[in-house]
Amino acid sequence: MQTKVKWIRGGRIITATEDFQGEILVGNGQILAIGSDLQALGLVGRSSGALGDVEEIDARGLYVFPGGVDPHTHLDLPFMGTSSSDDFETGTIAALSGGTTSIIDFAIQTQGHSLGEALNQWHEKALGKATIDYAFHMAITDLNEKTQAEIPGLVQGGITSLKCFMAYKGALMIDDGQLFKLMLQAKQLGALVTLHCENAELIEVLVQKYLSEGKTAPVYHELSHTAIGEGEATHRAIALSRVAGHPAYVVHLTCDEALHAVKDSLTRHQHPVYSETCPQYLLLDRKLYEKPGFEGAKWVMSPPLRTERDQEALWAGLRDGFIQTIATDHCPFNYSGQKDRGMDSFAKIPNGAPGIENRLNLLFTYGVLKNRISLNRFVQLTSTNPAKIFGMYPKKGTLAPGSDADIVLFDPTRLSTISVAHSKHRCDYSAFEGFKTQGEAVSVLVRGEWAMKDRKILATRGVGQYIPRQRFNAHQQWVR
Numbered sequence: 001m002q003t004k005v006k007w008i009r010g011g012r013i014i015t016a017t018e019d020f021q022g023e024i025l026v027g028n029g030q031i032l033a034i035g036s037d038l039q040a041l042g043l044v045g046r047s048s049g050a051l052g053d054v055e056e057i058d059a060r061g062l063y064v065f066p067g068g069v070d071p072h073t074h075l076d077l078p079f080m081g082t083s084s085s086d087d088f089e090t091g092t093i094a095a096l097s098g099g100t101t102s103i104i105d106f107a108i109q110t111q112g113h114s115l116g117e118a119l120n121q122w123h124e125k126a127l128g129k130a131t132i133d134y135a136f137h138m139a140i141t142d143l144n145e146k147t148q149a150e151i152p153g154l155v156q157g158g159i160t161s162l163k164c165f166m167a168y169k170g171a172l173m174i175d176d177g178q179l180f181k182l183m184l185q186a187k188q189l190g191a192l193v194t195l196h197c198e199n200a201e202l203i204e205v206l207v208q209k210y211l212s213e214g215k216t217a218p219v220y221h222e223l224s225h226t227a228i229g230e231g232e233a234t235h236r237a238i239a240l241s242r243v244a245g246h247p248a249y250v251v252h253l254t255c256d257e258a259l260h261a262v263k264d265s266l267t268r269h270q271h272p273v274y275s276e277t278c279p280q281y282l283l284l285d286r287k288l289y290e291k292p293g294f295e296g297a298k299w300v301m302s303p304p305l306r307t308e309r310d311q312e313a314l315w316a317g318l319r320d321g322f323i324q325t326i327a328t329d330h331c332p333f334n335y336s337g338q339k340d341r342g343m344d345s346f347a348k349i350p351n352g353a354p355g356i357e358n359r360l361n362l363l364f365t366y367g368v369l370k371n372r373i374s375l376n377r378f379v380q381l382t383s384t385n386p387a388k389i390f391g392m393y394p395k396k397g398t399l400a401p402g403s404d405a406d407i408v409l410f411d412p413t414r415l416s417t418i419s420v421a422h423s424k425h426r427c428d429y430s431a432f433e434g435f436k437t438q439g440e441a442v443s444v445l446v447r448g449e450w451a452m453k454d455r456k457i458l459a460t461r462g463v464g465q466y467i468p469r470q471r472f473n474a475h476q477q478w479v480r
């Protein structure tokens with residue numbers, strides 16, 4: 001069924017580069033026209049526009065953003081003997097409620113199995129469930145000749161980013177030689193390698209040391225995953241990327257040590273490296289691990305939360321263009337029944353925390369309203385840059401004729417307090433419980449259809465579509 005043309009009027013339209021009072025016309029799932037006065041063009045009018053009968057949407061007082069693109073989520077992920085608690089239905093509803101209209105999740109190879117198997121599994125997880133659009137990175141955990149032979153076909157099919165873990169030795173990690181080989185192959189094929197940078201050997205020794213001393217509390221997770229170790233691995237990853245002569249993308253960068261390696265590459269060596277951080281690393285700090293009892297387990301993730309000094313370094317990195325994207329690394333596990341598997345050993349606490357629905361409101365409140373980043377920068381970080389870097393632009397990530405009509409109507413005055421009590425995610429706690437926010441997505445269109453209207457979710461399960469992505473092009477995607 002073809003729905004009526006939609007005419008969004010009276011809002012303040014904000015993209016990565018523009019900011020103006022204007023109107024948007026939406027039809028056939030796409031943006032048909034955008035400008036300050038579409039009536040003047042004769043396309044629409046009270047009764048006699050060229051497009052006939054239209055549905056007018058009053059956006060007065062609202063900001064109009066391109067739909068958010070979250071480039072790092074883990075829905076329905078089997079990990080550490082359990083599975084992340086959100087599936088593609090509940091997780092994407094939570095994302096949608098926060099103004100995110102596309103996610104890139106990770107299909108993760110099981111060691112000893114093929115990449116194709118992993119991709120099929122993730123397609124099955126998402127199909128018929130997702131309420132917003134989705135793409136996949138391929139996480140390569142076992143690189144051998146057979147795996148390498150599968151990669152050209154994957155890239156051809158729109159999986160144009162390959163994730164590697166320098167951490168989780170014995171489970172997900174690949175070694176430096178394999179990583180370097182993969183970078184060379186990615187360069188040849190037009191793919192981007194994304195990296196979880198932590199020194200696995202260092203972590204392993206510290207974990208065993210603390211456990212042998214009977215130190216089992218959550219705080220020892222943080223003490224084993226040092227900022228210095230993250231900085232070292234980030235530097236090493238970038239060194240390999242420089243030798244390969246191909247950009248790399250650092251996922252969930254948390255600290256000044258790691259940011260230093262990125263800055264060095266961008267400034268001293270003029271070698272493009274992209275990096276991503278997450279709201280938890282900007283707003284939460286390591287003191288949470290020292291909460292009494294086992295509560296610190298709620299924030300056990302890798303890399304862990306750092307210091308307030310690191311937070312300030314990350315904010316500066318966002319402002320100055322050294323960090324290009326904000327993702328959530330949403331990977332929820334219930335406190336009761338999942339996190340508590342690690343009651344006797346921090347090393348058994350499933351790594352990860354929820355956050356998929358609070359990316360935009362947190363970054364708006366604590367970034368834009370505190371004058372740390374501009375409104376345009378906010379759109380770049382949450383939508384345009386991830387879409388560009390990962391080959392989804394200009395279908396996603398902007399408001400322009402021909403782009404998918406993924407549109408967020410955002411009320412910049414709306415006050416709220418984050419709480420698990422009214423969160424949409426399927427997890428028994430919120431990592432940001434009690435955080436006050438100003439500004440919230442109130443209505444969202446996904447490919448021109450109402451997905452949320454006045455805070456009511458209208459999207460039904462399965463309407464989300466798979467997004468095959470374009471090849472990575474370093475020259476096109478050189479965004480700061």
Ligand SMILES: [Zn+2]
Pocket residue numbers: 072074329331
């Ligand atoms: Zn992750």
